[in-house]
Amino acid sequence: xxxxxxxxxxxxxxxxxxxxxxxxxxxxxxxxxxxxxxxxxxxxxxxxxxxxxxxxxxxxxxxxxxxxxxxxxxxxxxxxxxxxxxxxxxxxxxxxxxxxxxxxxxxxxxxxxxxxxxxxxxxxxxxxxxxxxxxxxxxxxxxxxxxxxxxxxxxxxxxxxxxxxxxxxxxxxxxxxxxxxxxxxxxxxxxxxxxxxxxxxxxxxxxxxxxxxxxxxxxxxxxxxxxxxxxxxxxxxxxxxxxxxxxxxxxxxxxxxxxxxxxxxxxxxxxxxxxxxxxxxxxxxxxxxxxxxxxxxxxxxxxxxxxxxxxxxxxxxxxxxxxxxxxxxxxxxxxxxxxxxxxxxxxxxxxxxxxxxxxxxxxxxxxxxxxxxxxxxxxxxxxxxxxxxxxxxxxxxxxxxxxx
Numbered sequence: 001x002x003x004x005x006x007x008x009x010x011x012x013x014x015x016x017x018x019x020x021x022x023x024x025x026x027x028x029x030x031x032x033x034x035x036x037x038x039x040x041x042x043x044x045x046x047x048x049x050x051x052x053x054x055x056x057x058x059x060x061x062x063x064x065x066x067x068x069x070x071x072x073x074x075x076x077x078x079x080x081x082x083x084x085x086x087x088x089x090x091x092x093x094x095x096x097x098x099x100x101x102x103x104x105x106x107x108x109x110x111x112x113x114x115x116x117x118x119x120x121x122x123x124x125x126x127x128x129x130x131x132x133x134x135x136x137x138x139x140x141x142x143x144x145x146x147x148x149x150x151x152x153x154x155x156x157x158x159x160x161x162x163x164x165x166x167x168x169x170x171x172x173x174x175x176x177x178x179x180x181x182x183x184x185x186x187x188x189x190x191x192x193x194x195x196x197x198x199x200x201x202x203x204x205x206x207x208x209x210x211x212x213x214x215x216x217x218x219x220x221x222x223x224x225x226x227x228x229x230x231x232x233x234x235x236x237x238x239x240x241x242x243x244x245x246x247x248x249x250x251x252x253x254x255x256x257x258x259x260x261x262x263x264x265x266x267x268x269x270x271x272x273x274x275x276x277x278x279x280x281x282x283x284x285x286x287x288x289x290x291x292x293x294x295x296x297x298x299x300x301x302x303x304x305x306x307x308x309x310x311x312x313x314x315x316x317x318x319x320x321x322x323x324x325x326x327x328x329x330x331x332x333x334x335x336x337x338x339x340x341x342x343x344x345x346x347x348x349x350x351x352x353x354x355x356x357x358x359x360x361x362x363x364x365x366x367x368x369x370x371x372x373x374x375x376x377x378x379x380x381x382x383x384x385x386x387x388x389x390x391x392x393x394x395x396x397x398x399x400x401x402x403x404x
Contacts, residue, residue: 020351021342024358028149031362035158047091047117056121059160060087060094063120066113069106074233077106078240080247090117100248100321103237104229105194125157129164132328135171140335150331155324155361163328166195170311170329173202177214178304186214190221197319198326201311204291208298209307248321258323260368263360263375266320283320290314297390309333312357313386316379324364324375334358349385356382 038051049055056063064086068076076082077099084096112120133147140147147153156163169188176185189202199222206215230238259267265286270279290313297310312330316322334357337350356378364375 017341017344020354021338024151024338024355025146025149027359028151028154031151032149032154035154039158039160042118046093048093052093054091054094055118056160057158058095058097059121059124060091061097061099062109062124062160062162063112063117064090065099065106066109066111066120069110070113074103074106075237075240078237078244098248098251099244101194102196102226102229102241103233104225107225107229107232108194121160125160125164128162128168129153129157131168132164132171132331135168135175136332136335139175140332140339142335142339147331147335150335151358152328152331152334152361155365156328159325159365161323161325162195163325166192166198166326167329167331170198171308171332174304174308174311177209177211177307182211182214183217185211186217186219187221189214190218191225193222193225195326197321198315201291201294201314201318204294205298205307205311208295209302258368261323261364261375262321263316263324263327263364263379264320264322265317265376268376286317287319290318305333305336309386313383316376317383324361324368327361330357330361348389353382353385356385 039049039053039057040055041050042048042055043050047054047056054060064083065074065077067090068074068083068086073082076086080098083099087094087096112124115123133144133153136142136147136150137144153164153167156167169192173185173188176182176188186206189199189206192199192202203215203218206212206218226238259271264283266279266283269282270276273279294310294314298307301307308329312327312333315326315329334354337346337354337357340346340350341354360375360378360382363378367374
């Protein structure tokens with residue numbers, strides 16, 4: 001995946017070309033400063049932050065799961081009352097989020113429980129984001145401070161979530177595949193099985209790419225993690241996980257989880273119509289369309305950029321359960337478009353696409369605070385912006401060969 005090299009002198013960039021980029025950078029600086037001050041700076045009163053919650057926000061859920069696992073009661077993460085009690089023991093200020101992940105994620109999180117809360121939060125944030133940021137630095141070329149201020153990355157860090165880990169695995173897998181390292185790509189994609197609604201896209205993509213070595217590595221990694229969790233925790237915790245999934249979706253629909261932060265077809269249709277059957281039908285149609293889009297794009301194109309963008313576009317449509325922090329990977333197409341705008345090589349719609357790729361995650365979160373559910377609008381707009389040029393290029397007649 002290649003982009004143009006940075007300009008040698010910033011003064012060579014005309015002001016009108018730089019204005020959109022600079023405006024977004026100013027927003028990121030202000031948003032980052034206010035967000036970090038509100039979410040991550042302790043007030044001196046335990047784990048309280050200036051926003052009135054707990055430092056690290058959603059990280060409290062991961063740390064609580066690690067603590068329960070260390071105490072030998074890993075299955076308690078699927079018992080809401082016991083899980084909430086553990087969260088309150090660490091800090092009564094945090095949100096009472098239920099646990100929605102398969103048991104093998106606990107194996108990754110457990111070492112964090114050996115550290116004090118604030119140290120564990122720092123390790124989690126750096127360890128999950130650093131690979132993604134460094135890959136971006138190598139491939140896109142922006143300076144590290146600009147990359148760290150990319151709104152999708154920043155939004156994930158503010159809420160203390162796992163979007164950067166997902167982005168690292170997806171981006172790393174795409175780059176490995178482009179470099180001919182099929183086994184590594186398959187393993188990285190297979191590790192996404194901790195988030196099944198994302199992982200399901202990868203075997204479809206690899207099957208379309210006809211890379212059966214990567215597909216075999218994906219299956220091996222995706223199977224190895226659950227088997228390891230069976231060996232560590234036993235079978236009962238998996239039954240608890242399966243029983244818990246319907247309860248988790250009920251919490252979303254009952255308004256006990258931030259449904260406004262779900263840029264998915266299911267939540268949008270259910271909120272609009274109040275009919276879950278209609279929402280399920282629409283979500284099924286969107287999911288099948290997303291799978292078909294990924295298969296078609298990965299079958300027809302070997303371009304890493306096209307393949308990555310297709311995965312980015314498919315994410316919100318492929319699952320009913322997805323939040324704005326899961327879109328941290330959107331920093332890649334957003335910064336690639338920003339680079340083309342900065343260098344004066346902007347394609348059609350690049351300026352609009354740049355704004356939508358980079359601004360959608362924080363906008364979903366900000367509008368969610370006001371109880372507005374608008375996430376599907378920018379997601380759909382991005383889909384239209386990218387599908388129209390692809391459709392036109394596919395429909396264009398092939399020029400007849402010129403006789404010698």
